[in-house]
Amino acid sequence: MSLEKSEAIVLRAVPWSETSMVVTLFTRDFGKVSAIAKGARRLRSPFESSLDLLAKSQIVFIQKSGDTLDLLTESKLIRRFRSGQVALLPLYCGYYVAELLLGLTEDNEKASELYQVSDQTLVDLDRGQSEPETILRFEMQVLKLLGHLPTFHLCASCGNPVQSDRNGPGALLGIAAGGILCGICIAGQQQVIRVRFPTLDCLMAYASEEWNSNPLPIRTELRGEVRFVMERFISHLADRRLRLTDFLEELKR
Ligand SMILES: [Zn+2]
Known part of the structure; x- marks a missing residue:
């Protein structure tokens, strides 16, 4: 278990529980990573729009060992994908x-x-x-x-x-x-x-x-x-x- 930082592009975000999401991120330093984002489905999500599809964000996550999903602790938006x-x-x-x-x-x-x-x-x-x-x-x-x-x-x-x-x-x-x-x-x-x-x-x-x-x-x-x-x-x-x-x-x- 280690605390890591990286830039990342959001590839996918799916509901995990009533309040959480599982996000798949393509990170600059660790490749493709899947992590739980607790509270991401709340109205006032701590992640705001940093987990929108194809957003580029600065993230902090706890890397778990084995098959356990990583845990996303912070994500700050760097750039939105605006093409839509x-x-x-x-x-x-x-x-x-x-x-x-x-x-x-x-x-x-x-x-x-x-x-x-x-x-x-x-x-x-x-x-x-x-x-x-x-x-x-x-x-x-x-x-x-x-x-x-x-x-x-x-x-x-x-x-x-x-x-x-x-x-x-x-x-x-x-x-x-x-x-x-x-x-x-x-x-x-x-x-x-x-x-x-x-x-x-x-x-x-x-x-x-x-x-x-x-x-x-x-x-x-x-x-x-x-x-x-x-x-x-x-x-x-x-x-x-x-x-x-x-x-x-x-x-x-
Ligand atoms: Zn030949």
Whole structure:
């Protein structure tokens, strides 16, 4: 049992008792943490609005050992996620950020860089940055930082360079294999999709980009295919189709 402090983003808050909530927080210093917030459901909650979804707060919590939930003792709001007051798309994108972090990160596994990327993504959505680019950059960084970045140059199965006919219909990506496939390895692979080369180039550019750089614009005619590829990779990793995917159709336009 130890008293800890960190910055945190609120990913989820569910009622626990008549007066308490269980909150899942993505912290800068301790990764994903679930804690009981006593009194959080009271009219005059000691936490005020610091536990609203996607709020960024400075927290103090008692870390318990084993399976026992941690105990949140203090939380002070640093920044609200305001996108919901502006439009639905940035709001859904914010919820999607939370769902991805909930689905793909492990409890209590430190992920400071991913915290920074998530924090910046929410700021960018709040600032009205273009959502298709902001979300693709976030997804690629999540995959990269969790060690699941698809390979786009070398065959995901044998590791040899893939010679593609650029005049052909496109490259073959193995979703389960984790990237592009060569002509030999394609046999027997499941979940293979064909992707046009301009889309592949766009995905490769995002895969090699730094998270704090300005993302390059995604051409409108590639957006549908970009979403299709990312949805497939992420559903495979999460073992299910993410709920918010259905609310992000506008990213394809
Ligand atoms: Zn191969």
